[in-house]
Amino acid sequence: MTEGVAGVGWAVTDVLVLTRRHLLQVLREPQALFWTMVQPITNVLLFVYVIGNIVRLPDGGNYRDYLMAGVFTQTVVFSAASTAIGLAEDLQRGVIDRFRVLPLARSSVLLGRTVSDLVRNSALLAIMMAVALAVGWRAPGGIGGAVAGAALIEFFAYAVGWLGVMIGLSVPNAQTATAAGLTWVFPLMFVSSSYVPLPSLPGWLRPVAEWNPLTAVVSGSRELFGTSAGAAAWNSGSIPLAHPTVTAVLWAIAIIAVSVPVAGRKFARLSRS
Template identity: 45%
Template sequence: MTAVDRAAPRGAAAGRGRVGRSVHDSLVVAQRNLIRMIRIPEVVVFGLVQPIMFVVLFSYVFGGSIAVGGSTEPSLYREFLMAGIFAQTVTFATAGAGAGIADDMHKGLIDRFRSLPMARGAVLTGRTLADLVQTALTLVVLAIVAAIVGWRIHEGVPKALAGFALLLLLGYAFSWIGALIGLSVRTPEAATSGGLIWLFPLTFISNAFVPADNMPTVLRVIAEWNPFSATVQAARELFGNLPPGYPVPAAWPMQHPMWASLIWSALIILVFRWLAVRKYRSATR
């Protein structure tokens, strides 16, 4: 809280424009959440356990059973799988974002923030930025684990970094959904449940773990237009992880996955940031 108290020094806000003050306040709130994260490292550690388990289980349990590109070679499936695991990891951070905001509301911290001379959207923006940093650290660790089990990039470092940037953008977009959920429920437990229950069908009705062309027609269409699938497909192309002979669906998001990923993420941010800030203003009156 001391970091937030320092966010409003005497007369400091007066010397900044509206945008500059909003950016400054958001960064201060982000710093507060990052400090809290450092002081409670088990949150980060436990957040790494699930994706690592998914990597190991899917790689070695299903690796020789699922055909990609007409082959059941385990090494091909491991490379095909990793973009899906990365995307699942960044989107599952939504639950943590919602739970954190719900916890702040439950403890009355949001009321304290509101009493300070700070930009109204800064509390949520700072929280989502801190979650983005945590997600980036998680991706670094997860990429190391993936390399150990056989994942490789084949299109060079710049394209691989672009793939990770798209993944982080998707995670940031989904964190705004988590923020809205956290503001809409009464307890952190409800925010965690509400943040996960819709993510399971979103991630599994996609091309993350199996090729979408194996699905029934209705599910295949949903998977091909799923924003999650677009980012997974874009990451696979940028990592060079599409197996030889892998059929690319004719749907526009699958033919132009990078553009589709950017458009979907931008739309989610615009819509859910507006809804979350609006909810924040009404919920704290």
């Protein structure tokens, strides 16, 4: 029993060490850090002042309030998907090979990457929410609702990060990881309730959008934020939209349940090669 506890403690320590390494890498690159900070601010301002003044909701609600949950989710999911790029770069540079010869818990290599990305994404989301508040977005659900909505988005982003790990271990280089890790996000974002109410989509496309995991995340976060704008449009009565928060959590768990074992097997094969 004592040995088992000691082993878990050793693995946790390794995860924390590698998480710190990845975060320090970001801090040691001022230009990358600057653009990392600018990106979420730019996203919020562009969507609020460009798209936010164009679209009108069927119920006459504030489109900016409706839009922000989609902007938050898009930015964090895109950033989480970039996990594939970072891991592929580490493989190319031989960093993973060096880790394998160190006395590290094998699981800590992948966990350290995903946990560091979770911390980074949390900082990005906090920046976006602060900027959104400054330009008029509000979370009627209060601080608790805002924190719960952000936690839902972050949990899903963490799940997507494991998809990024799986992709990063499957492609030959970082260039391929860029395409494979980001391209699939576009159709998911636009065939969802992120930017437009579902009734505005063609009839044959609505069921796809309703069962889209990003629709569940965005609708669930709106629900937790207390946003009423467009509520009639995104609460259409279908199972995923009637319970968007639960659906989003189940989607995230399903993604993790599939991607973690696959990523683990791929990493084990690399370790044996």
